[in-house]
Amino acid sequence: MPVSTTSSQLIYDSLKANGTRLLSALPETWLVHLIRMAEDDPDMTLVRLAKEEEGVGISAGAHLAGVKSAMLMQNHGFLASINGIVSLAHLYHIPLLMLISYRGEFGELDPWQTQGGGVTLPLLDSLGIPYDRLDDPSHVTRRIHKAQSLADAALKPVALLLCRDLMWEEAT
Amino acid sequence: MLRIDALNAIYPLLEERIVVTIMGAVSAELQSIGHRPGFFYLQHAMGLASSMGLGIALARPDLNVIVLDGDGSILMNAGGLTTMARYRPDNLLHIVFDNESLLSVGGFPTATATGSDIEGMAAAAGIPRTSTVRSIDEFTEAVGAALEAREMTTIVAKVDAIGPKAFLTDLPLLENRFQFARHLRGTGDRQ
Numbered sequence: 001m002p003v004s005t006t007s008s009q010l011i012y013d014s015l016k017a018n019g020t021r022l023l024s025a026l027p028e029t030w031l032v033h034l035i036r037m038a039e040d041d042p043d044m045t046l047v048r049l050a051k052e053e054e055g056v057g058i059s060a061g062a063h064l065a066g067v068k069s070a071m072l073m074q075n076h077g078f079l080a081s082i083n084g085i086v087s088l089a090h091l092y093h094i095p096l097l098m099l100i101s102y103r104g105e106f107g108e109l110d111p112w113q114t115q116g117g118g119v120t121l122p123l124l125d126s127l128g129i130p131y132d133r134l135d136d137p138s139h140v141t142r143r144i145h146k147a148q149s150l151a152d153a154a155l156k157p158v159a160l161l162l163c164r165d166l167m168w169e170e171a172t
Numbered sequence: 173m174l175r176i177d178a179l180n181a182i183y184p185l186l187e188e189r190i191v192v193t194i195m196g197a198v199s200a201e202l203q204s205i206g207h208r209p210g211f212f213y214l215q216h217a218m219g220l221a222s223s224m225g226l227g228i229a230l231a232r233p234d235l236n237v238i239v240l241d242g243d244g245s246i247l248m249n250a251g252g253l254t255t256m257a258r259y260r261p262d263n264l265l266h267i268v269f270d271n272e273s274l275l276s277v278g279g280f281p282t283a284t285a286t287g288s289d290i291e292g293m294a295a296a297a298g299i300p301r302t303s304t305v306r307s308i309d310e311f312t313e314a315v316g317a318a319l320e321a322r323e324m325t326t327i328v329a330k331v332d333a334i335g336p337k338a339f340l341t342d343l344p345l346l347e348n349r350f351q352f353a354r355h356l357r358g359t360g361d362r363q
Contacts, residue, residue, distance in 0.1 A: 022231055045230055048258065050251030057220035057252075061192070061227025064212070064353040065235070069227075087216035088224075092349045 002169040008033035010137055011099070011162070014144040015070055020097075021045060022062045022069035024055035030101040030167040031072050052077030056084030060094045068148075070097040075104065075120045078159070085127065085157055095151035095158075102133070102161040107168075124159055135163035173308055175269050175331040176201045179240075181312045185319060186211075186238060190356065192225045193240040194218070196276030197335030198269060202240065204336065207343060209355035215345055219249030222266060226256050228356070229264040235356065236263050236319070243270040243284045250293060253326075257298030260324035266299070267315070268326065273333040294326035301325040 012034055015023070023038045024047040025031060038046040049055050055071040062069040073081070078100050089096045103110070104117015124131045130150060132143050143160060151158045175197065179186075183205055191211045193199045199213035214221045225239035246253065246268050256266060272285035284290060291304040300323050305311045311329050318325035 022227075047226075047230060047255065050254050051249075053220070054223040054249065054252050054255055057217070057223025057249075058227035058230070060220075061224040061229075062231040064224075064349070064356055065228045065231040066353075066357040067231035069231070084217050084220055087218075088214065088220055091216055092345065 003030055003032055004167055004169050005033050007137055007140070007166045008037065010140045011134070011144065012037045014141040016041075016044075017141070018145060018148045019068045020070050021067050022047065022058070023072055024049055024058050024069065025072040026050075026052050026055075026074070026077055028074040028077070028101055028103075030103075030162060031074075034072055034099075051080055053081040053084040056081050056088050056096065059096050060088050060092065063094055063096075070099055072099050074101045074116075075161075076116045078120065079116060079123070082123070082127070085129070089157045090127075093155035095148075095155050097148055097151050098157060098159045100159055100161055101167065102163050105164060107164045120161070129157050129159050130154075131159035131161060133161045133163050135165040137166065140166070173306060173311065173329065173331050174334060175271070175329075176204075176336075177308055178269070178311050178329055178331060179205055181308050182315045185315060189236045189238055190228060191238045191240060192221050192228070194221045194242050194245045196242075196339050198240050198242060200336045200339045200341055203341045203343060209351050210359070211348075212352040213343075213348060219245050219252065221245060222249060222252050222256065225264060225266070226252070226259065226261070229261040230259060232356070233261065233263055235359070236265075237261075238265045238267065241266060241268045243268060243272060243282045243290060244274045246290060247282060247284075247288070253294050253297040253299065256324065256326075257294070257300075260298070260300055262322045262324060264324050265315070265318050266294075266324070266326040268328045269331050270328050271331050271333040275333050275335050276339060279333060291326065291328040294328075299324055299326045302327070304328040304330065306330045
């Protein structure tokens with residue numbers, strides 16, 4: 001499976017360096033290594049979800065209890081979480097770090113991912129959620145740190161888009 | 173059984189613990205009995221009170237967490253029962269007040285009115301201890317036993333579809349949120 005182990009490790013290490021102690025996740029192809037890393041790490045609480053919106057509640061609880069967390073999900077999981085984002089994370093000013101695999105952008109091969117890909121950025125914009133792309137290893141650590149800083153300072157959700165160029169190693 | 177009587181009966185057990193409630197009647201009634209800094213009322217995001225309770229319980233094993241849920245809310249996050257069951261933190265007690273109704277929004281019947289069984293769903297999801305109670309005595313005993321057992325429990329309390337006249341209280345959402353967070357960060361006295 002050509003999901004980049006190196007990039008996944010870099011993302012995972014950056015989250016750890018940021019103080020993330022709890023990750024909620026629903027598997028999707030690009031997230032497999034990240035989920036395994038969390039699973040193998042005795043210092044990380046991994047919460048496997050039935051549906052992504054639960055992760056908003058879990059992260060909100062963890063935050064109020066003083067524990068840093070992040071959500072790992074596909075952009076369709078973000079779509080499935082929107083009510084929780086608006087009526088919990090926004091309403092109650094919860095810093096929520098969302099790592100969203102950005103399926104359906106240029107380079108996508110799966111037809112079923114393309115509709116969600118097309119609405120991801122307009123939805124982030126209309127929800128007023130600040131976001132940045134992770135598409136090159138050189139900026140991963142810095143952008144994760146900055147995203148967490150803004151979430152903590154603003155007490156609001158922020159998103160990082162895990163992009164194809166970072167996550168997927170095309171056969172050469 | 174009236175929910176307000178049930179809440180009154182267990183209030184001494186709630187008082188010093190961490191409590192997360194759903195919106196509407198449960199929140200207004202608990203506040204009418206007495207707000208405490210360890211009580212958080214999720215006034216929207218229907219379904220997510222149980223997920224919040226799970227998040228607190230997993231993040232802080234040193235705290236005792238009680239979720240006051242409702243039939244309409246847990247049906248909206250039924251998959252969350254499987255997540256609670258999967259991790260089954262022994263510091264989490266999940267109470268569902270089942271009035272077979274969406275009381276806060278017109279009293280329309282939920283699926284429990286036509287036989288859907290929340291205790292059965294919780295047990296089938298894998299929650300280790302479950303029960304359904306119909307009287308104040310049964311309820312008080314079940315809550316006391318669950319707190320003693322130190323094992324993840326879902327208690328379904330069948331209550332009448334009667335609530336307070338108004339749901340709005342004088343506690344602003346954000347005051348509740350910041351007070352609760354400050355309380356959680358400054359406490360860790362698991363009974």
